Amino acid sequence: MTDIAQSNAVRPTQRPHCYICGATDKLEDDHIPPKGFFPPDKRDSLLTAPLCHRCHSPLKKTDEAMRVWVATASATSSKAGRWIFDNKVIGSTLKRSPKLRKIIIEKHLHEVVVQIPTGPMAKSLITMPQGRVIPFIRRLTKGFLYTYYPDYDYFQDNFNVVYRLPNTEVVNTVLRLARSLRRGPSDNEVFRIWHGITADTRNSGA
Numbered sequence: 001m002t003d004i005a006q007s008n009a010v011r012p013t014q015r016p017h018c019y020i021c022g023a024t025d026k027l028e029d030d031h032i033p034p035k036g037f038f039p040p041d042k043r044d045s046l047l048t049a050p051l052c053h054r055c056h057s058p059l060k061k062t063d064e065a066m067r068v069w070v071a072t073a074s075a076t077s078s079k080a081g082r083w084i085f086d087n088k089v090i091g092s093t094l095k096r097s098p099k100l101r102k103i104i105i106e107k108h109l110h111e112v113v114v115q116i117p118t119g120p121m122a123k124s125l126i127t128m129p130q131g132r133v134i135p136f137i138r139r140l141t142k143g144f145l146y147t148y149y150p151d152y153d154y155f156q157d158n159f160n161v162v163y164r165l166p167n168t169e170v171v172n173t174v175l176r177l178a179r180s181l182r183r184g185p186s187d188n189e190v191f192r193i194w195h196g197i198t199a200d201t202r203n204s205g206a
């Protein structure tokens with residue numbers, strides 16, 4: 001699955017089809033956002049969109065890496081996020097892979113000063129290669145478009161992920177979008193993260 005392959009794909013006239021490449025066979029349900037981002041009691045009303053097996057299977061590792069990233073960044077801000085951090089990140093992924101734990105601590109953990117709406121704040125920041133974050137955000141966007149805008153052909157579009165400082169206007173827009181995408185009960189929120197780009201390494205920080 002490459003960006004070039006994605007932008008050359010043609011949207012089939014019939015649904016269901018893979019929301020990334022357009023294939024109509026070997027379709028599987030993909031949860032958007034991934035099911036593993038939610039504790040078991042918050043998985044009932046998750047959105048699904050079809051992905052073919054070929055597009056779906058390589059995403060498992062990215063989803064797990066993204067979960068480590070978002071959970072580590074926002075574990076303290078919600079009970080559900082804390083559950084994911086304790087049970088899935090500490091209790092599962094990092095326990096299973098001491099090598100990954102070492103890489104995260106040595107390469108991806110930074111002490112930084114971040115700009116939040118109320119001013120600068122010191123934080124521990126976990127970074128992720130942009131090559132992983134951007135395709136993930138692009139994929140979720142396509143899944144939402146497939147689901148909420150069935151008549152719109154996004155297969156010919158280019159998707160750029162643009163970073164904007166979280167000023168009041170940006171915060172309000174994001175919150176409004178999040179509310180409009182939410183299908184389940186209003187307390188279904190697990191993570192709320194800001195995606196930024198670190199100036200030194202060009203990695204993504206949360």
Ligand SMILES: [Zn+2]
Nearest residue numbers: 018021052055
């Ligand atoms: Zn596909």
